[in-house]
Amino acid sequence: MEKIAVIGGGSWASALVKILSENKSQVHWWMRNENDVQHLINYRHNPRYLSGVTYDLQYVKPSTDLQAVVATVDWVVLAVPAAFVQEALKTLPTDALRNKVLVSAIKGMIPKENILITDYLEKHYQVPKSHLLVVAGPCHAEEVAMEKQSYLTIGSHDLATSERFCELLRNRYVKANPLDDLDGVEYCAVIKNIIALACGIARGLNYGDNFQAVLVSNAMLEIERFLHAIMPMHRALSGSAYLGDLLVTAYSQFSRNRTFGNMIGHGYTVKSAQIEMNMVAEGYYAVQSIYELNKRLKVDMPITTAVYLILYERIAPAVEFEILKEKLK
Known part of the structure; x- marks a missing residue:
C-alpha cells in the first residue's frame, strides 16, 4: 500500500x-x-x-x-x-x-x-x-x-x-x-487562470461568445510567446495539459477564476468579490507575478497586462477592454 x-x-x-x-x-x-x-x-x-x-x-x-x-x-x-x-x-x-x-x-x-x-x-x-x-x-x-x-x-x-x-x-x-515538461506545464497552468479572469471580465461586461473565442485563441498565442521566452523547447500546446486546461478554466461554470472575473466585470471591487466568493481565485495573485516577471522578458502579453491593470491599478474594466479589443486579432 x-x-x-x-x-x-x-x-x-x-x-x-x-x-x-x-x-x-x-x-x-x-x-x-x-x-x-x-x-x-x-x-x-x-x-x-x-x-x-x-x-x-x-x-x-x-x-x-x-x-x-x-x-x-x-x-x-x-x-x-x-x-x-x-x-x-x-x-x-x-x-x-x-x-x-x-x-x-x-x-x-x-x-x-x-x-x-x-x-x-x-x-x-x-x-x-x-x-x-x-x-x-x-x-x-x-x-x-x-x-x-x-x-x-x-x-x-x-x-x-x-x-x-x-x-x-x-x-x-x-x-x-x-x-x-515540468516548467512549461506549470507556467501554462498559472497563466490560464489569468486568461479565465479575462474571460470572466468580458462576460461581466456583456461581450459575447465571438469575442471570447478570439480572446482565448489570442491567449494561446500569448502563452506560447511567454513559454518560448522563459523556457524554450518544443511543446505540443494543443494538448490537454495546455490548451485543454485553458479551455475548461475559461468556459466552465466551475471555474472560480472565471467567476471572480465575471464579478469584477459587473462592478465588484476585488475585496468584495473575494469576500462573496469565499474561495481563492489563483489568477488574482498569479497575474501580479507574471506581470513582474515579464518586465524582464518583455513578451507581448496584452491580455495579462489588461487584467493586471484592472485588478492592481484599478483601471475601469470597460475602459481597459476597449483598449484590449484593438490589440486582438
Whole structure:
C-alpha cells in the first residue's frame, strides 16, 4: 500500500484524496481546521468542500499535525492556494521533504518571490528536480466528485517517476499520462487562470461568445510567446495539459477564476468579490507575478497586462477592454 500525504482541505485536495484513497493508497490528509478533521472522523465527509463525497477511514487518515502526516509517507501532494504555501509548510524542518516525491497540484506562483511552486520547494526544502511533479490538465474537482470522465497530465523531469504517480491516479473515470515538461506545464497552468479572469471580465461586461473565442485563441498565442521566452523547447500546446486546461478554466461554470472575473466585470471591487466568493481565485495573485516577471522578458502579453491593470491599478474594466479589443486579432 502506497503512503501519500495530501496537504490542504479545499475542493481539489478533497478530490485528490477521493481518487487516491479509492485506489487503495493510504492517504494521510492534513487539514488546518481541527473541527473539519473531527467532522471527517465522525461523519466521513469534508464539511466545507465536496460534502457529497464519503471517505473510507481505512484508507484516509485526517490530521492537523503536519510533521506527523509527512513523516511516514513517500509522496507529498500539495493542494493549498499558492499564496498560503509558505504558511502551510512553516512548521516543517527544511530537511523534512528531502527524500520524498513532491507533487504540486497548485496552479499558482509564490507571491512576491514570483517563482513556481516547484522552484520554491527546490530552493527552500532542497527537493531535487527529479523528485518534483506537477498535476495539470482539465479536471475540475466538482466533476471528479461526480465521477465524470477526467484527464490529468503529470509533468516532470523524470518520466518514470511521473508514470508511477499516474498509476496511483488511474481509475474508471480518471485517465493520467506523464509528460516531460515540468516548467512549461506549470507556467501554462498559472497563466490560464489569468486568461479565465479575462474571460470572466468580458462576460461581466456583456461581450459575447465571438469575442471570447478570439480572446482565448489570442491567449494561446500569448502563452506560447511567454513559454518560448522563459523556457524554450518544443511543446505540443494543443494538448490537454495546455490548451485543454485553458479551455475548461475559461468556459466552465466551475471555474472560480472565471467567476471572480465575471464579478469584477459587473462592478465588484476585488475585496468584495473575494469576500462573496469565499474561495481563492489563483489568477488574482498569479497575474501580479507574471506581470513582474515579464518586465524582464518583455513578451507581448496584452491580455495579462489588461487584467493586471484592472485588478492592481484599478483601471475601469470597460475602459481597459476597449483598449484590449484593438490589440486582438
